[in-house]
Amino acid sequence: MAKLRNLSITTPLLFAFPLKSTWAINPVDINRPIMDGDWDEAGSLKFSRGFIMAKNDANFLYLTLDVVEDTGNDPSTNDYFWLSFDNNRDRSITSNVDVNYGLYPGQANKLGKQKYLGPGRWTGLLSDPSNSAVVQEFGPSPNSEVSHRIWKFRIELSEINVALSWPLSTPYTYFGFRVKSSNPGFTTDFPGGFYKDFTKLRQLILSRKPSIPSKDLGPIIGSVGLIPTTKINAQGRATTDSGYYRVFQNAAFGGTLNLIGNRAKMQSLYSAGNIKYMVQIAPPGGGLSKLISNWSNYRWNGSTYVLESFAPSAYGYYQLANPAKDYSIDDLLIQFPTSGLLPGLYTVKVTFYIGTSYSVLETQEVKLYIDNHVPATIIESIRHGSSEVSACAIEKIGANPDGLNFRITANDPEGNLREVSFYATYGEGQSASIYSESYDPSKGNWSGFTNQLIPASGNWRPPQSCAYSFILTATARTTNGYSWIGKNTIHRNLTLLLG
Known part of the structure; x- marks a missing residue:
């Protein structure tokens, strides 16, 4: 098998101490008092008037501005916040890209963007639909027993252009x-200006280290990204439980995959000195061969993440990283891109050896249906009565x-196939749905139409x-273990005049 390309990471690191978010095992309910336990073990950073606290899961960033010095319980939005994110992470202001959150005038619990x-x-408040929210609280917090102003946020990760699936x-x-x-x-900016x-x-820095129930983890390969290997069937497709961090239904795999070890097993293997392992892959109908990949992982050094590179030996054996160290992805056995693989059912096998010997200690195989193809989308025809309407035509209705x-x-x-959406856009940001259809398990391996x-009539x-722009989008039922990936979009433009 050809050697996969080396993966490099170029994340900029700041001299200032970053805020490090921790994983929210359960979604944080920002409507609950901050002292009810949802914010226990949250990442924290001090600023001049209080503390910032952060947790996240696969869908949301949960953020608290705990303003311990604002002890006046005055109503209305004379007390307010701004909360800004650099959505393309280029350390400069980009017009119509970077976002600032604030309050709707006179509405202390309505988040504006x-x-x-x-x-x-700024553009002024936008009307875009959003699952992000804010709740104001006045009371004690883990940082002060004296009642004070607290702003609690639920920010949709997609709104700030963050994904847990970034491979690099x-x-x-x-x-x-x-x-x-x-x-x-007082008026306090953090940082100033x-x-x-x-x-x-x-x-x-967001966390991507969920606490997956041990009963769901595979014996050696605990999960593929966030998906426990026990949730992957013999056909190589994954289905997670309703209410899980991310809900997948009969999903194939694609993109860059992280095979993550069972934490308890990795600790046991490392303690016993059994850190040598091999990863093999078999294509559909083929035999196993060594899976050779180089990757990078960030290790926390107490103040920031530093980059470490991992690669096999000249003979194709890997060395298990110390589970006691805090990595961006803990217990990562291998990271490998699948973009060059043809669609089909693959077998991936991980074998651990006794000490430095060639004597097999334990193995595990997992089946993965890999498919990086995107669905075909074609607007076959647009007809007005019996006449075909060509692109760019002006048609009177x-x-x-x-x-x-x-x-x-x-x-x-x-x-x-996961979802089909056919709609028209027109005017100033207006749209009209024409047809949509989504996957459900009764469809099996849904190929569409x-x-x-x-x-269908009329x-x-x-x-x-x-x-009008008529837009057809089809999304794939394919995951990298963290999120859905893959879609195809096509459009055709017409001018329509109502008679």
């Missing part, structure tokens, strides 16, 4: 904030029930006279 236009300039670095962002108090009176100069922002019908294809031959008539009518 705006984009930066430049230093100290530990997930991170840069952030800054302002807290304003009327009584006592952050909203004009993003080079001052502080780094926030008569009185109801006159309209358009479509034929579309959304097809995945390997049966790993070809040349399907939409709508016609689709545009909401108004305008230029």
